[in-house]
Amino acid sequence: xxxxxIRNAIRKKYAEVSGTAANKFNYPTGRDGAALQGYDLMILVxxxxxxxxxxxxxxxxxxxxxxSPEEAVLDIGCGAGxxxxxxxxxxxxxxxxxxxxxxxxxxxxxxxxxxxxxxxVYELQVAGAEEIxxxxxxxxxxxxxxxxxxxxxxxxxxxxxxxxxxPTGRLQFADIVLKEGKSSSGSSPLDDWSN
Numbered sequence: 778x779x780x781x782x783i784r785n786a787i788r789k790k791y792a793e794v795s796g797t798a799a800n801k802f803n804y805p806t807g808r809d810g811a812a813l814q815g816y817d818l819m820i821l822v823x824x825x826x827x828x829x830x831x832x833x834x835x836x837x838x839x840x841x842x843x844x845s846p847e848e849a850v851l852d853i854g855c856g857a858g859x860x861x862x863x864x865x866x867x868x869x870x871x872x873x874x875x876x877x878x879x880x881x882x883x884x885x886x887x888x889x890x891x892x893x894x895x896x897x898v899y900e901l902q903v904a905g906a907e908e909i910x911x912x913x914x915x916x917x918x919x920x921x922x923x924x925x926x927x928x929x930x931x932x933x934x935x936x937x938x939x940x941x942x943x944p945t946g947r948l949q950f951a952d953i954v955l956k957e958g959k960s961s962s963g964s965s966p967l968d969d970w971s972n
Contacts, residue, residue, distance in 0.1 A: 783929045784905070788880050795857060795882040798833040806833045811859070814951075815840055820863060828890040831857035831883075835923035836951020839863060844949075848917035849873040851941060853906045853934075853950075854924025858887035858894075864920065865896045875911070877904040906934035914943045921950040 790801070798806035805813055808829045811821055814837040821829070838860065844850060844867040852860050855876025865874045874896065878884050884901045891899050904910045906921070907930045919938050928934045938948055 780929045784879065787927050791856070791878075791880040792882040794831055794833055795880065795886045797830045799830065802833055804835065808832070810834065816863065820866065823894075824859070824862070825890065825893050827886075828857050828859060828862070828894070831886060832859050833923065834859065834951065835953045838920040838922055838949040838951050839867070841949040841951075842918075842947055844868060844918055847871045849915060850875070850918045850920060851909070851911065851916045852876040853909075853919060853921040853938070854878055854927070855887055855901065856883050856922075858890040858896075860920055860922055861887065861891060861899060862894045862896060864918075865891075865894075865899065870898060873898060873900075875900040875902070875916075877902050877906075877909065879903065879905045906937060909937045909941050911941045913940050914946075915941050917943055917946050919946070919948050919950075921948075921952070923952055925950055926952045926954060 794801055804810065808821060811829065811832050811834065814834055816837055844864060846869040848868050849872065850864040850868060852864065855861050855878050858876065861874050861876045868874060876887060881903055884903060887901055902910050906925060906928050919942055925931065925934060
């Protein structure tokens with residue numbers, strides 16, 4: 778398999794997920810999935826249905842360390858903007874929240890959701906973890922939720938993350954790693970990259 782085919786398969790899957798994550802994964806998604814991952818219930822109550830229906834995170838990167846007011850946060854694979862909204866509550870109006878995603882459909886949904894949630898300071902860009910479109914030492918925190926394992930070039934992704942983190946910065950991510958075999962029976966090798 779080549780990198781282009783893998784990326785195209787992932788883009789196709791997540792373009793569909795931008796509508797809804799229901800029945801597209803082998804784990805709980807949507808509001809139930811976010812609650813199981815330990816997100817603050819007060820934040821979940823206020824999440825619009827249009828946003829929460831695309832939630833397909835596999836963990837909660839915010840449980841891995843404190844994010845403080847005025848910090849700069851980059852969310853890799855920001856999807857529909859769920860973790861960006863959570864981060865914006867933590868960094869406040871003097872902080873910076875940025876998101877990258879390889880799927881234009883997700884970024885369009887993220888923009889709508891961020892505006893609906895009254896997040897005024899944010900940036901969204903089409904990009905993958907392998908080529909992050911920000912300067913060296915820009916961010917205090919890089920978050921990711923179920924996305925880094927989608928990269929066929931993981932070494933390059935981690936080098937890019939290290940490059941954009943400030944010297945005291947930190948990476949807070951959640952992911953699923955398949956130890957052996959396929960993730961689901963009957964799926965193609967390309968489908969396995971995004972299941």
